[in-house]
Amino acid sequence: GAGVSQTPSNKVTEKGKYVELRCDPISGHTALYWYRQSLGQGPEFLIYFQGTGAADDSGLPNDRFFAVRPEGSVSTLKIQRTERGDSAMYLCASSPDSSGANVLTFGAGSRLTVL
């Protein structure tokens, strides 16, 4: 596609529920990144994929968070047993590869609200 697409744009769920957030990167981009942005803060790194494999998952806050990219294109961020503190904007970005000068192109984000 022309840009990075994220769905849903908004998700409201109850505490304890399971949530999946989807990211469709720019076609041909091999590197894909997930970030979490709380209100009034900068984006915080969660995980990045180079191809199908997670190259760095050091930003995932705990084992309730998991992400996959089985075919090296679309990625899904999965959150189990959601907590109110998980409420945030979840941003996905992609770049042609993981070399340093490549610009990350971001999607519009998925806003998660946990009641």
Place this chain on the structure above:
Amino acid sequence: AQKITQTQPGMFVQEKEAVTLDCTYDTSDPSYGLFWYKQPSSGEMIFLIYQGSYDQQNATEGRYSLNFQKARKSANLVISASQLGDSAMYFCAMREPHSGGGADGLTFGKGTHLIIQP
């Protein structure tokens, strides 16, 4: 220590004036990249400008320029002739090499909320 520091939580600037948004960074790696992104109220992160650590010249992109002072570890964004549409959050970010090859994702600062007044 914070890797990216943006000391101006908010700024008010008159339309058509130039504005400088401050950013300092912390890294021990000689190879890194510095980025500025704009985030309007719609929420999407928009890339503005990039500076590589080995670049000899300061980066420029239209009305945006980056005042890169390597010895001071400073990468300030300068917006010339500000416009009402420049009102947004602005984030400075850094990218460092990944231990396994390639580069890490971006590390962002807390941002500066810029408001352009008519």
